[in-house]
Amino acid sequence: MSITVTTDASIGVITLDDARRRNPLSTDTMRAITDALRQFDADRDVRVIIIRALGPAFSAGHDLGELVDRTLDDERAAFAVCTELMSAIHTVRQPVIAEVAGMAFAAGCQLVATCDLAVAGMSARFSTPGVRIGLFCSTPMVALTRAIGRKRAMKMLLTGDAVDAATAADWGLVNDVVDDSELPAVVRDLALRIAGSSASTLAIGKAAFYQQVDRGEDEAYLLMQETMATNAMTCDAQEGMSAFLEKRTPVWTDS
Template sequence: MSETTDRVTVEVDGPLGVITLRDARRRNPLSSSTMKAVTAGLRRLDEDAEVRVIVIRSEGPAFSAGHDLGELVERTLEDERAIFATCTELMQTVHDVRQPVIAEVAGMAFAAGCQLVATCDLAVAGRSAKFSTPGVRIGLFCSTPMVALTRAVGRKRAMHMLLTGEAIDADTAADWGLLSGVVDDADLATTVRDLALHIAGSSARTVSIGKQAFYRQIELDEAAAYDEMGETMATNAMTCDAQEGMSAFLAKRDPVWTDS
């Protein structure tokens, strides 16, 4: 499968689904049409049984500079609500799809672009990448990016980024928890592909169970989380792939996944 719009490409590369932001000249703003295209791409890849991991990447010098501000000027309140509802739908879809979603971050990831990085299950950046929530400087506080950012880096660091609008570098972003890895710019694409293929080697059913369980338990108190995850592990253990994986380990052989 390969689908292309003016600003987004959705491709299947073996077990990987790749969504590429292509509006490089404008630094890949998350316009309404772009957000809808990415959301639709995620849902199509979710339905493809052969796709085991999804990568979101970009062309040009920026991962994403954030919302298309031209869409936010001289609009009605209902227009504004619709834009941010579209953004929320995109972020929630990243978590809803069964596959892990990896952000491959080259260049700047600002405002809603930073929100998308924070939302993805994993995020690897080139060392020259920068991250910022600069809305406060133009009178539009990054309130929706704040949701994902706070959950990724914690309260004080999120507030520092939100209140100052200052950019942080990739090493700082990794130290704060916004990224899962930082590599030299020249190694970014290869590193992300290797990571995605490594994850794709596991049972797709098991990975999907684990991803959904992660987001269910993360906001629960400890006792409720253990109750929920105990039941999850018990039902996971009954799946064909779990039985196969444990049997293969005991027999010192490679497992054969059926994704069931």
């Protein structure tokens, strides 16, 4: 296995640790990340998940050695595992934060684009270079286009050129850029600030975000007014509103 799974207070941490090979996303690695996400999803003590990596690269993308001299069914299976991982990031109840230093290329860029939040170090570089080796980054394109828009995504996809961390932030691929030396502390602080909220409220909000984001405005409002009404009936919403009115700190029951 090329990942390490740990917990830090209320934070679940998944670390890609095949630094020598620039943390490729082999099928085994992607399955391991998916399994770790689902295990954290079932752990009521984990409120936020961080995906990070050791070494000079966040991830160089798919393990190309797995994609050469294979059958069509083998190729389909590899990309299905990748899609399952990206889906798991959106369906686990906790917010997932990418902590990105160094290169995030191809499926590594897709992983960043898929995470709910992303913070990059100044060393981070983002690219979808598959066009240069005859394998267009079609699955990374799905997350990338939704994160940065059509024209910017097409330029990255057609040229394979890398963009730096500042550009990635300007385009909306990452939320913030910090010095590499500060990156772990900044991400942990962000995770802890999020973790201070009700876990059930975070789960409701994350699910609602992805439910409405690609719908038309009228349909989105219809869905979200019902979501907000049912959210208001939860124990933690009632507690939070009462605490605000009474000028005290809320006590969450996560229900």
